[in-house]
Amino acid sequence: MNILYDERLDGELPDIDKADVLADLQQAAPGLTLLHREEDLRPFECDGLSAYRVLPMLVALPETLEQVETLMKRCRALGVPVVTRGAGTGLSGGALPLEKGVLLVMSRFNRILDVDPDARIARLQPGVRNLAISEAAAPYGLYYAPDPSSQIACSIGGNVAENAGGVHCLKYGLTVHNVMKVEVITIEGERMTLGSEALDAPGLDLLALFTGSEGMLGVVTEITVKLLPKPETAKVLMASFDDVEKAGRAVGDIIAAGIIPGGLEMMDKLAIRAAEDFVKAGYPVQAEAILLCELDGVEADVDDDCATVREVLENAGATGIQQARDEAERATFWAGRKNAFPAVGRMSPDYYCMDGTIPRRELPRVLKGIADFSEEYGLRVANVFHAGDGNMHPLILFDANRPGELEQAEELGGKILELCVEVGGSITGEHGVGREKINQMCAQFNPVELATFHAVKAAFDPHRLLNPGKNIPTLARCAEFGAMHVHNNELPHPELPRF
Amino acid sequence: MNILYDERLDGELPDIDKADVLADLQQAAPGLTLLHREEDLRPFECDGLSAYRVLPMLVALPETLEQVETLMKRCRALGVPVVTRGAGTGLSGGALPLEKGVLLVMSRFNRILDVDPDARIARLQPGVRNLAISEAAAPYGLYYAPDPSSQIACSIGGNVAENAGGVHCLKYGLTVHNVMKVEVITIEGERMTLGSEALDAPGLDLLALFTGSEGMLGVVTEITVKLLPKPETAKVLMASFDDVEKAGRAVGDIIAAGIIPGGLEMMDKLAIRAAEDFVKAGYPVQAEAILLCELDGVEADVDDDCATVREVLENAGATGIQQARDEAERATFWAGRKNAFPAVGRMSPDYYCMDGTIPRRELPRVLKGIADFSEEYGLRVANVFHAGDGNMHPLILFDANRPGELEQAEELGGKILELCVEVGGSITGEHGVGREKINQMCAQFNPVELATFHAVKAAFDPHRLLNPGKNIPTLARCAEFGAMHVHNNELPHPELPRF
Structure with missing residues (x-):
């Protein structure tokens, strides 16, 4: 699949020299593991959406909060973007690296800090595997409900970043419904606690805002989740x-x-x-x-x-x-x-997994639509989905070795997502927007809504260093994608970032 | 109770002339009901927290979306603050008017737009009473779960603004867990849709952010809620x-x-x-x-x-x-x-209702603490609470006619809330922060967290016209309240608003 990576992004960044950044980080955080040779970086070039690949400039593997703090402070000072990655099982390219960015890999934060059966909560580092939580809670007859298909490998930090779902989320909710509190480190290297162990927390609900924000607002360093009785x-x-x-x-x-x-x-x-x-x-x-x-x-x-x-x-x-x-x-x-x-x-040599959500009552109509598109494009589509909550995973079968077939598959996928939006649904159910669905965001949201996303993002990260180019499309992109009306060659909200 | 209204706020506003604003609004929105005589304004001087009273400059009672849009645009242009009010049953002074502000009363938006028993959702205008939703859903064996004590009178718009709870929220969640979608109008007079009818929506979770934001981010004009089988x-x-x-x-x-x-x-x-x-x-x-x-x-x-x-x-x-x-x-x-x-x-001639939340395991300790405070201050405290979710409503009995007793009650209440924070709980369970608990927010959050609240607020309302002085304390207030460390007379984050 062609890489939709937006080259303009790097163009707008200050001149970043890999050797300088490496030397700076090595000096600022002497114990921090930093990978920089191509052969060491290669395993990190993609997440679960392997059609998109970018070699990161550097990979950081911190083991302490202080190392994360220092890393953030230095990247902020140097103007170097930071992409955070958990287990790398995400399916929308949310952890796709930037060639002039640091990939912050949280896999070494892998300790279960506490399981409290009376309060029915567990305190976890972000690198803990989803299934390991339920295993640790099992002796008390408890478990952690959200169960993405990748639960044997995916990490709770990544689950929070993508607001992961699973087979049981119809009844037991998505990640956002099962997380009580997170500790985060901001791009300034400062610590915040969002949420509480109580049912509610005062002030604005930044915990829910953070959940599913795909690494755009800060780095999660600790997570408190609800446990349910089996x-x-x-x-x-x-x-x-x-x-x-x-x-x-x-x-x-x-x-x-x-x-x-x-x-x-x-x-x-x-x-x-x-x-x-x-x-x-x-x-x-x-x-x-x-x-x-x-x-x-x-x-x-x-x-x-x-x-x-x-x-x-x-x-x-x-x-x-x-x-x-x-x-x-x-x-x-x-x-x-x-x-x-x-x-x-x-x-099939290749397949492309979609992730749209629709109101349940529209299932028959959308299934008919997918069948029509499949015929029109001459590509087979297998339908597998969490029907109860209207979350569809059509799998488009294609052969990347046949010229043009990849582009046809992408186009067909886009049509399906736009049909989801048309019937009142959304372009993602549980895989997130990431890099993959950034164009469809232009169909989902109007310019006021997109401008608000950018403004909220800027409240946490005014210099746009955290996972830039994911989740929220720029208005310029939406104009190019054709889903936004541009009058007299002027974009709405000219004060907003252009990339 | 003494009014804690922050006079500095008005001092920072441009010179607002009531007659000018009235004339401007009358011309811009000819059909809009505007109250301006003292006897008409009097009923709106407080919400359910009647100890705090401020006569609003004007009261607007719109009936159409266009009137709300026009009102917001004009207030934005004139620099006039807007406080939105539902049924006025809130217990934390969230709808306390400003003497140089417009009180936007949404009570005429009182239609149930749709009840869809198959999708198990209801579409409502914000002025619909909480109990009326369950009444409308009853023929289908469905109901709306959150049930604040005021449910016979309170409105769903106010429930969203305060993230209202109730006796059943332990099992069925707060308002945020039962709302799927809201339509809002921004301070710029623009429309946004937040959330979706699906289990999840892409992009940042602005729906959860809006829920409980106490009118600080925009005006809710339509709400889609989940209905549950009885x-x-x-x-x-x-x-x-x-x-x-x-x-x-x-x-x-x-x-x-x-x-x-x-x-x-x-x-x-x-x-x-x-x-x-x-x-x-x-x-x-x-x-x-x-x-x-x-x-x-x-x-x-x-x-x-x-x-x-x-x-x-x-x-x-x-x-x-x-x-x-x-x-x-x-x-x-x-x-x-x-x-x-x-x-x-x-x-008792007077009582003061608190609303703290604590981890369940801390109930015995906090009950003991309250008894000690009660003895220390010589004021009786009756304890009534949603014990299952650790949400306490201590009622402090006092006589406002006895000199100093009101201040003693306030101080005792503050001690209880600070004890809640100390044991890992929070200063509000379901009543919101509003005007009442703004000082305790300084104990609950650190400067980085408060600064982030301000930044997120500014993303929606950069000119701080929506319900200013509620929910989020200024850093200056926190410094005065003594809960924030001020070094060399310098506040952290000097770039942030001072009022």
């Missing part, structure tokens, strides 16, 4: 449909029946076949679509809900309904879903 | 204790047992007696403290939870446990709690 039981129903739009309608019907499933996932024919070929999950390969509906909670409650959901699915025209007989079969049903991405990857 | 059943247990600290400990034990009650409230002896005298709720007047624990959900589930809670309460040393036999008794139990404030009001 549900007593979980059961899963799999329903087959001979029509993908019927499956889409069934999703809305389940929610309308007063049920909030622990997970409610949908896969279409292409995804079903790919998953079945790959992991033998027992999926009905003749079906046009399947729904996986997990119900969790107290035994009696879950049994009632299973009966209700079964009835709803029947009325919605399901051609078959199967309940996992035991824990092993439940795990198998989920294994197909959780491996859907690599499974699709086996069917 | 629980199948709700049961309430009342437990008596011969020791208030034991009751405090039982609260933590219930949560630690894996139960999240729909409501978990505590009252001490003084509050129990006051409530019993007033509403005959059937409370045990000999008890030192009672807990009311409501469990809601599916019948079987609730029965299980009741059994568990009963066991926990017994182990915690409850001297008596009573379960409401029917809906009528349940309502009676709650009537005592919901009328606790007016009940206490009958015992």
